[in-house]
Amino acid sequence: MTLSREVQLAARPVGAPKPSDFAVADVTLPPLQDGQVQVENLFLTVDPYMRGRMNDVKSYTPPFALNETMTGGALGRVTESRAEGVPVGAYLLHDQGWRTHANVTASRARVVPAIPGVPLSAYLGVLGMPGLTAYAGLLRTAEFKAGDTVFVSGAAGAVGSAVGQIARLKGAARVIGSAGSAEKVAHLKDTLGFDAAFNYKDGPVTGQSVAQQLRDSAPDGIDVYFDNVGGEHLEAAIASLRVGGHAAICGMISVYNATEPSPAPRNLAQVIGKQLTLRGFLVTPHYDLYETFVQEIGGYIASGEMKFDETVVDGIDSAPGAFIGLLEGQNTGKMIVRLGNLE
Amino acid sequence: MTLSREVQLAARPVGAPKPSDFAVADVTLPPLQDGQVQVENLFLTVDPYMRGRMNDVKSYTPPFALNETMTGGALGRVTESRAEGVPVGAYLLHDQGWRTHANVTASRARVVPAIPGVPLSAYLGVLGMPGLTAYAGLLRTAEFKAGDTVFVSGAAGAVGSAVGQIARLKGAARVIGSAGSAEKVAHLKDTLGFDAAFNYKDGPVTGQSVAQQLRDSAPDGIDVYFDNVGGEHLEAAIASLRVGGHAAICGMISVYNATEPSPAPRNLAQVIGKQLTLRGFLVTPHYDLYETFVQEIGGYIASGEMKFDETVVDGIDSAPGAFIGLLEGQNTGKMIVRLGNLE
Numbered sequence: 001m002t003l004s005r006e007v008q009l010a011a012r013p014v015g016a017p018k019p020s021d022f023a024v025a026d027v028t029l030p031p032l033q034d035g036q037v038q039v040e041n042l043f044l045t046v047d048p049y050m051r052g053r054m055n056d057v058k059s060y061t062p063p064f065a066l067n068e069t070m071t072g073g074a075l076g077r078v079t080e081s082r083a084e085g086v087p088v089g090a091y092l093l094h095d096q097g098w099r100t101h102a103n104v105t106a107s108r109a110r111v112v113p114a115i116p117g118v119p120l121s122a123y124l125g126v127l128g129m130p131g132l133t134a135y136a137g138l139l140r141t142a143e144f145k146a147g148d149t150v151f152v153s154g155a156a157g158a159v160g161s162a163v164g165q166i167a168r169l170k171g172a173a174r175v176i177g178s179a180g181s182a183e184k185v186a187h188l189k190d191t192l193g194f195d196a197a198f199n200y201k202d203g204p205v206t207g208q209s210v211a212q213q214l215r216d217s218a219p220d221g222i223d224v225y226f227d228n229v230g231g232e233h234l235e236a237a238i239a240s241l242r243v244g245g246h247a248a249i250c251g252m253i254s255v256y257n258a259t260e261p262s263p264a265p266r267n268l269a270q271v272i273g274k275q276l277t278l279r280g281f282l283v284t285p286h287y288d289l290y291e292t293f294v295q296e297i298g299g300y301i302a303s304g305e306m307k308f309d310e311t312v313v314d315g316i317d318s319a320p321g322a323f324i325g326l327l328e329g330q331n332t333g334k335m336i337v338r339l340g341n342l343e
Numbered sequence: 344m345t346l347s348r349e350v351q352l353a354a355r356p357v358g359a360p361k362p363s364d365f366a367v368a369d370v371t372l373p374p375l376q377d378g379q380v381q382v383e384n385l386f387l388t389v390d391p392y393m394r395g396r397m398n399d400v401k402s403y404t405p406p407f408a409l410n411e412t413m414t415g416g417a418l419g420r421v422t423e424s425r426a427e428g429v430p431v432g433a434y435l436l437h438d439q440g441w442r443t444h445a446n447v448t449a450s451r452a453r454v455v456p457a458i459p460g461v462p463l464s465a466y467l468g469v470l471g472m473p474g475l476t477a478y479a480g481l482l483r484t485a486e487f488k489a490g491d492t493v494f495v496s497g498a499a500g501a502v503g504s505a506v507g508q509i510a511r512l513k514g515a516a517r518v519i520g521s522a523g524s525a526e527k528v529a530h531l532k533d534t535l536g537f538d539a540a541f542n543y544k545d546g547p548v549t550g551q552s553v554a555q556q557l558r559d560s561a562p563d564g565i566d567v568y569f570d571n572v573g574g575e576h577l578e579a580a581i582a583s584l585r586v587g588g589h590a591a592i593c594g595m596i597s598v599y600n601a602t603e604p605s606p607a608p609r610n611l612a613q614v615i616g617k618q619l620t621l622r623g624f625l626v627t628p629h630y631d632l633y634e635t636f637v638q639e640i641g642g643y644i645a646s647g648e649m650k651f652d653e654t655v656v657d658g659i660d661s662a663p664g665a666f667i668g669l670l671e672g673q674n675t676g677k678m679i680v681r682l683g684n685l686e
Binding site for chain 2: 052230234249250251252265268269270271272273274275276277278279280281282285
């Protein structure tokens with residue numbers, strides 16, 4: 001019998017989630033069934049989309065149930081197998097996160113290769129869902145092409161930092177990012193190779209709106225906007241997009257905690273005259289790109305051309321705090337929860 | 344020497360335009376130059392997009408100059424020609440509207456055929472810019488395909504009534520329209536073959552929001568939204584669009600007169616989960632479709648499968664009133680100004 005320590009949703013957050021919205025419980029795993037493997041999780045991920053699942057509203061994924069263990073991305077090592085082709089010792093990317101151990105249906109999981117020099121936690125970030133989100137959103141949804149000027153909001157996050165670098169590596173004329181602190185802005189420019197970056201939280205201090213900061217960073221306008229933030233950022237991007245421009249709408253972290261409908265963007269009518277395309281997307285339908293993506297981005301990482309950041313928090317009991325911190329912007333790059341199961 | 348009676352912009356309207364924003368003047372035409380023809384205009388068009396050009400702001404077309412004659416679509420008969428291939432007596436579709444006579448550069452105009460049974464004024468409407476806007480916006484921008492459920496706002500207007508009928512003729516599962524009076528709603532259902540239609544102005548009376556009226560008309564959701572109105576209509580459409588749905592944003596007549604930025608749609612974040620595409624467009628880049636379009640839609644009109652409406656106002660001095668009435672929704676179908684030049 002295996003004990004798993006698991007994070008459950010104790011209450012539906014109102015606005016920003018707080019620690020008392022979560023509870024940690026020890027759960028005994030049932031016996032393995034045919035087609036399942038048991039894993040000990042090495043790394044868990046917390047992601048902004050999970051905030052939506054904490055509300056009791058219909059969305060693209062069903063809401064988390066109260067007083068049950070939440071789900072999410074995880075990387076585990078197989079400790080017992082009743083599934084063909086998934087041996088004990090294999091590393092498995094699966095959706096039974098928020099817990100230390102899990103029985104996983106192998107057909108719904110993916111065995112990942114151990115690439116020398118690439119840490120396993122990368123499969124939850126730059127080589128996982130956030131990385132593929134960046135890759136598919138930029139190349140497919142936003143129809144990026146070499147020579148485009150690209151603006152990405154939330155650029156220091158797991159998705160945003162990959163978007164900016166992929167754009168640069170694929171021939172963008174100029175890559176601009178926004179982030180929420182001076183340190184993140186410096187990191188974008190000094191480490192990740194962004195051509196320009198600004199701290200959108202400067203606005204209330206300097207009187208410079210996001211729209212003005214973007215105009216200063218991209219005086220000739222932008223061709224592609226990759227939106228992780230929504231609200232004022234989307235409004236600024238619409239103002240700066242050139243004729244025929246594209247926006248890939250990936251997330252709207254600025255409105256996830258909102259308790260009332262958000263009004264922006266007030267300049268939406270500009271999509272007509274500028275013939276803009278705004279396209280919302282999820283990563284799910286783009287997994288056909290996964291092998292190509294892992295090969296290409298894995299290569300960039302191995303060669304050092306692409307960097308990635310992790311903010312690592314230790315222990316299952318710290319997972320709720322990691323999630324709360326993520327929504328507050330405390331991370332640089334992917335927010336990862338590391339469990340004590342590494343050999 | 345030819346005298347032309349012309350409508351000039353006397354003042355930039357604030358909010359809704361009023362008669363004193365316009366003036367009528369008699370102007371002597373200069374001598375014809377090589378490559379030009381002189382026309383007497385038979386029909387003029389007034390269109391919602393002209394409201395934007397009356398503001399002194401950069402848009403997709405430059406603003407009208409104060410105290411100069413405005414421009415716009417017109418159908419004229421050639422009375423004098425210094426252009427090869429455009430003989431006296433030809434019918435010419437051109438952009439020197441808002442006046443009785445004009446010197447037109449032939450290369451910037453289009454000779455149209457006189458089709459038996461199709462009135463010449465149709466070239467300003469269902470066989471002209473509004474019709475092509477409907478055709479290209481539905482088929483290209485919104486990527487309509489047979490089996491789709493289509494919602495069009497402003498459905499009794501020149502563009503909207505064409506959108507709904509083209510969708511029906513091309514195999515839509517269901518066509519829903521909104522309009523601003525009970526008479527227009529009856530016309531959509533009884534004459535134009537819409538499957539459902541509602542009067543959005545009922546909302547404040549019955550307490551039924553546009554969103555609720557649309558849900559009642561399309562309980563299983565919609566695949567395509569053709570937007571002529573913006574605001575609350577776009578918000579309602581986003582709520583009803585199914586996964587992977589498309590919106591072609593053609594106009595936002597609800598916000599053209601606004602003196603402050605408009606806040607809707609408040610539910611824009613739904614584009615992510617439902618993977619929606621919102622695409623603004625202008626008709627200009629789609630004139631490569633014109634010949635195909637005239638042949639196809641001309642055929643539907645000749646066979647009686649497609650109907651079109653005109654609201655006709657007589658005389659150049661009535662043109663400002665026709666435009667003001669258009670923005671107030673006094674038209675059913677294309678608003679046309681008929682001049683006294685018909686033989």
